[in-house]
Amino acid sequence: MARLPVYLRALHTLQERGVATVSSEELAAAAGVNSAKLRKDLSHLGSYGTRGVGYEVEYLVYQISRELGLTQDWVVAIIGVGNLGRALAGYGGFASRGFRVAGLLDADESIVGQEIAGMTVENIGRLEELIAERGVSIAVIATPAAAAQGVCDRVVAAGVTSVLNFAPVVLSVPDGVDVRKVDLSIELQILAFHEQRKAGGPGDYDALATGEAPPGTAHYVEAVDL
């Protein structure tokens, strides 16, 4: 479940405050979800709370960490050390959650050799070698769009089956390989879409339905001005 990490974070916050026990209602509020959904998620996970009391925070933290595989360390390589790659290399949230960055790679000779966040950037030519040597199991792709698919093919060929992609392209991978994508400009575009609807833009179907424009698709056709 994609919500487990959110629960885990909320639980960590509670733990820091010294809270020992939490009800589904409280935890759901902290995680921003419905309490029934949370209980269902936790029950699918097999762990249980105590009726009339709630869940023991420490127990739940352990259970979820274990379910997510955070009881072991994951070795990550960051490929592409531009703006974003640099930020990722310096991002503290990785190390604190069991993700160890074991390599920074780039194709640009002027970047290779630089020291970033305590690591030396290495040449991407050694990609396969480094993946094997260091047991990299997750590849983070932060290259320009044009290079992403090629890099992806290489890491997959080298045996990596989990890829986090920041490049603005749809990566194609064989079955059995998981790709997650983070696209910053898409997030902004979605916000812009909603913002526009609030302001009654072209996406404002309600305005359409209430007669501010002729019914049917003519509304759109008329608006085109190429």
Added chain:
Amino acid sequence: MARLPVYLRALHTLQERGVATVSSEELAAAAGVNSAKLRKDLSHLGSYGTRGVGYEVEYLVYQISRELGLTQDWVVAIIGVGNLGRALAGYGGFASRGFRVAGLLDADESIVGQEIAGMTVENIGRLEELIAERGVSIAVIATPAAAAQGVCDRVVAAGVTSVLNFAPVVLSVPDGVDVRKVDLSIELQILAFHEQRKAGGPGDYDALATGEAPPGTAHYVEAVDL
């Protein structure tokens, strides 16, 4: 729809290649979705293609851009100029899609005044002032977790109704305000979860069902070792 930006990107790629016309099948493949879904999305949008031919790329680009509100410029402020804020400030994908970064703000006096990506970092004390003066409509929060909710409250009070949150907390906002969240470590945790399942970890329900462990919840209970 959250898929429109993905279609738009695929269309831009096609446009660069000089493709004038595209079928739903081709575009769906490029965007990584089912072709029926793509056609339904596009039809909800009102635009149409030509049966027997497909969609005109240029026309579709215009239509989707317009639907997403990308025909106008959106003014963005980035709050929190740490690792991530810096990367965002220098990220080219914003400007090229109609998002204009109009301000970098931070609370740290040692950062205020620095020049990043051609902009001078300003003191967060002037937040409300700058939002009003420059017509900021989207706030990007890249502060530490502890500061995020406070910053969010301030930008919302200042009239911003769209927030992109990179801080690892669940922001609470009044109705009518849209928040989108990007959490890098959550993405990695989800990958780790799947990776572990491939390897037959605790989340491996198939192994459970095939008898590698006793049925029922006992499997989990026995494994606990606090």
Added chain:
DNA sequence: GCGACTTTGTGCGCGTATTCACAAAGGCTT
């Protein structure tokens, strides 16, 4: 020790998203 109260775990119904499959529609070839 018992009763009232709290909270979990889950069966059920509902609305939405997704996919299949096909009829309508337009172009292209002959």
Added chain:
DNA sequence: AAGCCTTTGTGAATACGCGCACAAAGTCGC
């Protein structure tokens, strides 16, 4: 001009996720 072929647009079936609401279960107070 007519028929064939391609591709859209969409009706219908399905799958999925979500949340309500309630019974079972366990605790706490008296």
